[in-house]
Amino acid sequence: MSSWQRLQRMTREEQRDMQDHLLQRYVREQLIPFSPFYRELFKAHGVRPEHIKTVADLRRLPLSQKRDLLPTAETPQRFKQFVLQPDAAAIRAAWPLQKKLPLLWQKWTQGAEAVRARIRAEYAPCFMTFTTGRSAEPVPFFYSPHDIQNLHETGRRLVDVMGLETEYRIANVFPYAPHLAFWQVFFAGQATGMMALSTGGGKVMGSSGDLRAITRLKADVLIGVPGYVYHLLRRAAAEHMDLSSIRCVVLGAERVPPGMKTKIVALLQELGAKDVRVFGTYGFTEARMAFAECPTPGNDYTGYHLYPDLAIFEVVDPRTGEVVPEGHDGELVFTPLNARASTVFRYRTGDLVRGGLRHEPCPHCGRTVPRISSDLTRESSLKDLQLLKVKGTLVNLEDCAVLLGGMPEVEEWQIELRKKDDDPLEVDEMTVHLALREGCAPEATAARVRETFHTRLELTPNHVEFLGLESMLRRIGMETEMKERRFVDARPKS
Numbered sequence: 001m002s003s004w005q006r007l008q009r010m011t012r013e014e015q016r017d018m019q020d021h022l023l024q025r026y027v028r029e030q031l032i033p034f035s036p037f038y039r040e041l042f043k044a045h046g047v048r049p050e051h052i053k054t055v056a057d058l059r060r061l062p063l064s065q066k067r068d069l070l071p072t073a074e075t076p077q078r079f080k081q082f083v084l085q086p087d088a089a090a091i092r093a094a095w096p097l098q099k100k101l102p103l104l105w106q107k108w109t110q111g112a113e114a115v116r117a118r119i120r121a122e123y124a125p126c127f128m129t130f131t132t133g134r135s136a137e138p139v140p141f142f143y144s145p146h147d148i149q150n151l152h153e154t155g156r157r158l159v160d161v162m163g164l165e166t167e168y169r170i171a172n173v174f175p176y177a178p179h180l181a182f183w184q185v186f187f188a189g190q191a192t193g194m195m196a197l198s199t200g201g202g203k204v205m206g207s208s209g210d211l212r213a214i215t216r217l218k219a220d221v222l223i224g225v226p227g228y229v230y231h232l233l234r235r236a237a238a239e240h241m242d243l244s245s246i247r248c249v250v251l252g253a254e255r256v257p258p259g260m261k262t263k264i265v266a267l268l269q270e271l272g273a274k275d276v277r278v279f280g281t282y283g284f285t286e287a288r289m290a291f292a293e294c295p296t297p298g299n300d301y302t303g304y305h306l307y308p309d310l311a312i313f314e315v316v317d318p319r320t321g322e323v324v325p326e327g328h329d330g331e332l333v334f335t336p337l338n339a340r341a342s343t344v345f346r347y348r349t350g351d352l353v354r355g356g357l358r359h360e361p362c363p364h365c366g367r368t369v370p371r372i373s374s375d376l377t378r379e380s381s382l383k384d385l386q387l388l389k390v391k392g393t394l395v396n397l398e399d400c401a402v403l404l405g406g407m408p409e410v411e412e413w414q415i416e417l418r419k420k421d422d423d424p425l426e427v428d429e430m431t432v433h434l435a436l437r438e439g440c441a442p443e444a445t446a447a448r449v450r451e452t453f454h455t456r457l458e459l460t461p462n463h464v465e466f467l468g469l470e471s472m473l474r475r476i477g478m479e480t481e482m483k484e485r486r487f488v489d490a491r492p493k494s
């Protein structure tokens with residue numbers, strides 16, 4: 001692994017040369033010899049390892065996607081085919097002499113058991129997280145000790161990109177679960193020696209428990225899911241608490257809706273915290289790493305700063321799978337360069353990015369690493385209900401989320417779909433449930449919601465209903481569910 005200090009100042013040409021070299025080696029020495037899934041996939045497409053010399057050659061390779069990982073009747077444990085599985089014969093055949101010599105030397109000086117231990121430390125799964133989502137079976141992603149070292153390294157880099165001081169104390173309120181977000185923060189703390197308190201989030205300690213912990217710790221950094229962090233701060237404001245110790249808020253696991261940073265800064269100001277930095281981050285289970293924005297006084301959406309020695313991102317047209325010209329919108333495709341255990345390659349993330357990848361140096365921090373535009377629609381946040389047919393029109397629910405989350409008069413919301421009179425043969429009905437900010441007029445807000453939905457989504461809700469904040473929080477399961485229930489499809493399945 002290259003030094004991060006050097007990497008973040010490399011020119012684009014130097015990065016490209018490095019990636020060409022790393023990619024070529026990764027395909028020849030790891031992926032094709034050890035990955036059952038990709039060996040077969042490449043064979044089926046007539047791709048040989050020597051075809052892959054540069055990053056530009058990637059586009060000759062087939063894309064893979066989440067569907068490939070899901071169990072089938074014949075292969076109930078399909079995820080295992082994505083785990084790198086080296087054996088002595090495959091190593092002998094695939095590795096060049098200069099990579100085998102150290103192993104031979106070790107076998108000669110320390111014995112065969114020492115060599116086996118070394119291979120285990122690089123490849124044997126010792127940790128796992130799962131993809132989230134309610135409809136599909138969760139898919140496990142394994143990490144070897146080598147991958148855990150990478151998780152330490154990306155933790156250090158996240159801290160560096162966000163400019164967090166090592167003496168800062170971290171309150172991690174991500175839900176305690178085998179999900180990347182929680183563990184990336186945990187390992188960042190381990191790697192940097194920062195004091196991190198992981199409360200497990202609202203479901204484990206409740207928001208009052210979390211707030212008590214944050215004030216007692218005098219946390220400098222608050223890290224969690226946007227909706228829950230906002231909920232916590234609102235509760236603290238209602239109770240006139242002192243959260244003046246907080247300097248940074250890091251949001252992850254879900255899209256940061258536009259307007260959310262401003263709302264968080266305003267609440268924290270009420271709570272005594274001044275000059276707060278709010279960061280969005282981007283990561284997903286299959287990448288087994290996360291990326292962050294860098295700090296600016298105005299909390300700009302600076303884009304997610306990438307690690308060119310650990311992964312390559314491409315942007316493709318989601319319909320054709322073809323790479324789009326630089327700076328164009330499209331779907332992010334992920335290729336790791338240093339992964340062991342569970343490994344995906346040229347993998348469609350399902351996440352759509354507006355503005356694509358940026359290669360010019362960051363105007364804020366000057367780092368030269370590529371950045372993914374912060375304007376990202378997460379497939380993972382709404383996997384189950386992303387595109388729904390409502391009243392015969394396809395509706396992207398993420399658009400609804402952005403519209404409602406961006407309205408300053410809306411505190412919390414939920415969208416419910418039913419059949420009229422609960423009759424399966426009747427038409428669809430959409431109800432928008434709202435909890436309003438104090439002092440906002442319900443009728444005026446209802447009219448604005450109808451109007452906005454009509455003009456932006458060509459769909460008018462049948463009902464707009466109002467609830468008190470507490471009943472709304474119960475309705476969306478703010479402190480009882482792993483994920484807030486923002487969309488409820490109560491239509492009978494036909």
Ligand SMILES: [Zn+2]
Pocket residue numbers: 293294302305362363364365366367
């Ligand atoms: Zn930057």
